[in-house]
Amino acid sequence: MILFVGTAGVALPNVFKTWTGSAGGPDIILTNALILNIALILLGWHRYKALNTELVARRKSEQEARRLAEIDDLTGCLNRRSFADRLAVLLKTECSDERALAAIAVDLDNFKQVNDLNGHMAGDAVLRATAQRIERTLPAGGVLARIGGDEFLCVVPYYVNVSDRIEHLATRMIEAVATSVSHEGVSLDVTVSIGIASSIHLDKDLAADSAAQDLMHKADIAMYHAKKQGKNRYYWFEAPMENELRFRNKLEAGIRAGIANGEFVPYYEQQVDLETDQLVGFEMLARWESPELGVVGPDIFIPIAEEIGAIGELSENLIAQAFEDAKEWDPELTLSVNISPVQMRDPWFAQKILKLLVAHRFPPNRLDIEITETCLHENVGMVRSMITSLRNQGVHVSLDDFGTGYSSLSQLRSLPFDRLKIDRSFIGELRQQENGDALVNAIIAMSDGLKLPITAEGIENETILEALKRLGKMKGQGYHYGRPEPADKVRERLADHGLLAGPSEQVVDLAEQREKRSGKSSVDQRAG
Template identity: 80%
Template sequence: MILFVGTAGVAMPVVFKTLMSGVGGPDVILTNALILNIALILLGWHRYKDLNTELQARRISEEKARRLAEIDDLTGCLNRRSFAERLSILLETGCTEDRSLAVVAVDLDNFKRVNDLNGHLAGDAVLRATAQRIERVLPAGGVLARIGGDEFLCVLPYHANAPDRIENLVTRMIEQVASSVKHEGSALEVTVSIGIASSIHLVGDDLGDQAAQNLMHKADIAMYHAKKQGKNRFYWFEPPMENELRFRNKLEAGIRDGIANGEFVPYYEQQIDLETEELVGFEMLARWVSPELGIVGPDIFIPIAEEIGAIGELSESLIAQSFEDAKEWDPTLTLSVNISPVQMRDPWFSQKILKLLVAHRFPPDRLDIEITETCLHENIGMVRSMITSLRNQGVHVSLDDFGTGYSSLAQLRSLPFDRLKIDRSFISELKQEENGSALVDAIISMSDGLKLPITAEGIENEAVLEVLKSMGKMKGQGYHYGRPEPADKVVERLAARGMLAGSHQNVADLAKAREIRNEKAASDKLTG
């Protein structure tokens, strides 16, 4: 611009003089310099505009990148990293003797089912609605973040002597989220489990640089405790919860290792014909022979195996072992096997059972698969298909724990069951309450009408046995006939009764054969 002013100051007067007088002409070199200078000015101006546009685009990109790094794109809440940073600042500046911070962990119950049944767009709608409803409840100074999946975290300031304020707020939060979410004409129902941890829970090693992470972890522990206690509720963090979670994690790891190491073994409970008092079969019951915990019952490890997705592998391993054990018994003895409701969600379940039967050359007509009433309420169409597939191959299918799951008569008529098992809770009430006897009698009458034989579980004493005998023909099982036994004890029992497969084999022969088979299985596992 300075060059333009200087050049134009010399050249322009000459130009004007020439135009006015018509004599002479401008200096050619000076005029060319002026024109070139103007061109450079225009070029610089365009470059300046381009640079400004580029800088503006860069600022927008940087702002978007910052937002993506700090904000959850779906819900507009903070994400886990930015929430932890904000919580760290609040712990340093917002906590006093009177003021505390509460971290609230919110997790949607059964969110996977919403996605599976309605699609991920419906799941996204539920997450957005949940975030909006939580934000409406939050007081001034509250911070909300989605830390991944279907879990949210809030931080709320409150007076240390008034924790009930947080409890009232969380109660409103549960009520707000419980309202159905409308999506494409469907009403999506969700509930939440909530855990609360206060900054007053931070002591000793919990303080310092990791204070925010530790407080978030404690809120998570309380939230998982709420889920375990039935969901759709809240709990404050308490130190025993952390010990319980550590033990739970230890059990999960132990179950996975136990399956790989063959620590789960079948035990067998006798099934007796009450009329003839003859042994007619066994029910296989799982036991965990843990090197650290000893013998663990199924009520401990089965629910955990179901939750961590290991129940299918565990069950198939036990069934394979029981097939080999049962081949040593008299061919007239049946083998009953319980199936988890989780396994019935697998559309290939019946094919897996049939494959095991073929692999172990076990007669299908000796196998009785027992499923619970819970399975019927999840996907009755799939259950019907599986039952039909199994029965077509000769496998028997029984409805277990009958009377506890509210099965309708229409379901019993439409599903091709071979047998009903009366739940032990009804059997135990015999001789104690008149209603207990009347209820069992009604179930037996109904089974007679449906032409379904009965097995009574939980026969504990002679008095209950006598009442059942008076009610009609049925099979029975329970501690009155003995506790569940491992395979070698069953072989001894059957040898004493002369009920082993092949009269030429004795107990020692069978024990030796089992030992060889187990060694081969271990060798195959190592080389496989």
């Protein structure tokens, strides 16, 4: 610009004089210098505008990158890192003797089933709707974040003397999220488990960042406790919950190590024909022979194994052991095996069972797979396919715990079950002589109409046994016949009664059995 002013100051008067005729002509060098200078100014101005545009775009990109680093892209909430930073600031600015912060952990119940049955697009729709509903319930000053796949965390300032408002807020969240979400014409229903932790329980000597992490951790612990207590509810954090969680983590590690070390073993409960009092088979029950905890029952480790995804491997190992044990029994004795609902979600489950039968050369007609009614409500089509595959190979399939899962008569008629097992809770009512047998009698009448034989669980005394004998023919099992026993005790029992297989009977050719079934089918077809 300085060069332009200097050059123009000399060249332009000469140009003006030339135009008016008072001079012979402009200085060519100065004129060219002026033109070149103007070109440089225009070029510089263009470059300035380009740089300015680039800086604005870069500034916007940095702001967007910062926003994406702090915000969950799916729901628009804060993410875990930015929430922790915000919580640390709030702990410094909002907490006093009268005011505190409540961290509220919200986790969707059974969200994996929504994804598995309806697809991830449906799951995303549920997450977005959940975030919007939670945010609408938050009071002024509340902050919401999505910190995991289906877990949200919010922080709300409140007055210490009115902590019940936080409880009312949690109740409203539960009610708001429970409303169905519509996605592509499908109604999706979910519930939430909520854990609440207050800043008044934090160590005052903690730094703000550490205090924020500790508060989030306590809310998580309370939320897991709510899930353990049945889901779709809320709990405040209490110190014993942390000890329970540590024990839970210890159990998880112990289960994984126990599977690798062969600590899970099959126990066997007798099954008896009530009409003849003859032993007809055994039900295999899992036990954990832990070096630290002793013998642990399935009610403790099975739910945890299901949650951590270890139930499939655990069950298949037990079934393999049971096949080897049962090959030593009399060939007429059957083996019943309970199957977890989690395993029934595996589309390859039937093939895995058949592979085990082939590998251990165990007769399929001696195996009875027991599935619970809850499996029928998750994916009836897949269950029907699995049952059909197993029965086509000669395996029997029973419906376990009948009466507790509210299966419909149409399901019982459409699914090819071989047997019904009456839940022990109904059998226990037979102690009441007045009307205890009414429900059991109704179930037996229904099974007769469906032409399904019955096994009664939970026979604990002679009174129940006599009542069942009066109601009809069936198999039974329970502590009246003895507690479940390990394989060596069962072998001793069977040896005393002459019910062990001979050497030639212990090895069975599965292919030969299939040929026999195929030959029988061909004969039946020719006879038809």
